[in-house]
Amino acid sequence: MKKLLIIATLAAVGMGACSKDDGVSAPEDLRKYVQVTIPENAASGETRTSVDGTTTSWVAGYKVAVSLYNGSTTEVCEFTVDRTGATTTFSGSVPVGSYTCAAVHYPFCAATFDAVNKTFTHTWGDAYCSTDLAAYDFMFSTVYETPFVVDETTTVLPIALTFRPLMARIGMKLALGANETPKYVTFTTDDNVLPTAGTVNADGTFSASALTNSLTVETDRKEFTVGLLPVGVASKMSVHVTTTDGMTYSDKSFQLAGLKRNTHYTMNVPCRTKRFMLTVPDGVNSKYGTGTYKNNEFYSVDPATDPTGIFKDWYFYRAELKNTTNTARGDKLKGKNRIQLQVALGGNNSNNGAFVTAPIQCDGTKTVTVSFTAATNRAISANYWIGVTDNGPITSDWLRDINKISPHAEGLIPRSDNVSHSHTFTVTNGQRIMVKVSNTLGEHHLEFADFTYTVE
Numbered sequence: 166m167k168k169l170l171i172i173a174t175l176a177a178v179g180m181g182a183c184s185k186d187d188g189v190s191a192p193e194d195l196r197k198y199v200q201v202t203i204p205e206n207a208a209s210g211e212t213r214t215s216v217d218g219t220t221t222s223w224v225a226g227y228k229v230a231v232s233l234y235n236g237s238t239t240e241v242c243e244f245t246v247d248r249t250g251a252t253t254t255f256s257g258s259v260p261v262g263s264y265t266c267a268a269v270h271y272p273f274c275a276a277t278f279d280a281v282n283k284t285f286t287h288t289w290g291d292a293y294c295s296t297d298l299a300a301y302d303f304m305f306s307t308v309y310e311t312p313f314v315v316d317e318t319t320t321v322l323p324i325a326l327t328f329r330p331l332m333a334r335i336g337m338k339l340a341l342g343a344n345e346t347p348k349y350v351t352f353t354t355d356d357n358v359l360p361t362a363g364t365v366n367a368d369g370t371f372s373a374s375a376l377t378n379s380l381t382v383e384t385d386r387k388e389f390t391v392g393l394l395p396v397g398v399a400s401k402m403s404v405h406v407t408t409t410d411g412m413t414y415s416d417k418s419f420q421l422a423g424l425k426r427n428t429h430y431t432m433n434v435p436c437r438t439k440r441f442m443l444t445v446p447d448g449v450n451s452k453y454g455t456g457t458y459k460n461n462e463f464y465s466v467d468p469a470t471d472p473t474g475i476f477k478d479w480y481f482y483r484a485e486l487k488n489t490t491n492t493a494r495g496d497k498l499k500g501k502n503r504i505q506l507q508v509a510l511g512g513n514n515s516n517n518g519a520f521v522t523a524p525i526q527c528d529g530t531k532t533v534t535v536s537f538t539a540a541t542n543r544a545i546s547a548n549y550w551i552g553v554t555d556n557g558p559i560t561s562d563w564l565r566d567i568n569k570i571s572p573h574a575e576g577l578i579p580r581s582d583n584v585s586h587s588h589t590f591t592v593t594n595g596q597r598i599m600v601k602v603s604n605t606l607g608e609h610h611l612e613f614a615d616f617t618y619t620v621e
Contacts, residue, residue: 228273497540
């Protein structure tokens with residue numbers, strides 16, 4: 166890594182660029198600042214890694230934090246990358262004063278520098294992947310410990326600093342089909358070994374202060390670079406790839422030996438069999454749960470109640486969505502995630518409940534197997550139609566038309582509780598699974614619990 170040389174030129178600026186992390190700041194009109202520039206050779210291109218893992222660059226507008234310690238308090242000053250490129254200048258301002266040490270971290274974030282113990286502390290969010298890793302690809306510097314003074318005549322700050330990247334970088338390749346788009350990738354370990362917060366010493370030693378067993382990376386790319394904090398403990402890790410049709414591949418599992426700081430790894434993730442398993446978030450359960458079917462008629466789920474998009478592109482008609490906490494009177498499958506379809510008193514086929522899943526993404530012709538546990542509150546058996554139908558636009562009339570399910574399979578739900586059903590179809594890209602109540606003999610409802618479909 167190349168050294169940093171911070172050069173100062175005279176300029177009066179506002180005090181918004183710096184803040185103290187302890188102590189009491191002096192009144193604004195009594196503080197003096199000078200404009201500071203980190204020159205073009207501040208850091209070599211290898212300190213920046215873009216999403217494809219091959220191109221390195223700084224991007225104009227990036228922020229770095231310069232910490233200046235005066236023996237009792239620390240000034241944290243914001244510096245900005247002046248232009249995009251492998252090398253650049255960084256502009257910011259520092260107050261006039263005497264300092265005993267200095268350090269820098271990137272990006273400018275909630276990380277703190279402890280000048281007494283020479284450590285950087287940070288809590289990471291869950292956004293471990295971005296277009297260019299800028300949000301979390303944490304770098305810290307060596308600590309400059311020779312006292313220096315900034316006054317109104319200062320032109321050069323005698324500070325030599327070296328950037329040290331912290332994150333382990335993993336180049337990911339997802340073996341998805343041409344018609345499939347990833348939504349997020351989840352890393353899951355047997356134990357809580359994945360750090361989300363910690364402290365890094367000036368020599369690069371990282372100590373985790375918070376650990377989890379699951380991290381989710383949001384991305385729409387099939388090839389990308391993800392940055393994870395160093396992991397020093399071995400554990401079995403599974404990789405789950407969820408595509409934008411709401412289905413998940415879980416075809417990759419391996420022994421994680423650890424992840425070293427500033428080391429690049431590669432991972433190829435096979436994607437063979439993908440599956441959707443019904444879960445109903447609390448917000449959805451509250452809005453579309455007990456006693457709502459008479460009002461919801463034709464609807465799609467409000468994203469505000471479904472923040473992870475489980476039911477994105479699903480459509481429902483006279484249907485309720487209930488989770489394990491919903492124990493409505495008359496339900497036969499309490500304690501399960503379920504879709505409940507309604508038949509009104511004296512209704513006909515077009516008014517019976519129905520739903521369609523999101524369009525399935527796949528290449529060529531695939532086999533889809535649908536399974537669920539079923540029950541009815543009816544005194545005698547009830548019937549349903551199920552099959553694969555083409556994509557929309559989905560309207561109320563679409564879901565009212567039982568002939569949209571053609572060809573179809575018919576199912577019988579006896580009065581007995583917890584009856585398992587399974588149906589197998591062929592599917593091509595963009596087709597949906599559709600279910601509709603097929604009989605009209607009096608008011609009742611049908612429950613479809615643990616609704617799961619698998620494409621392979």
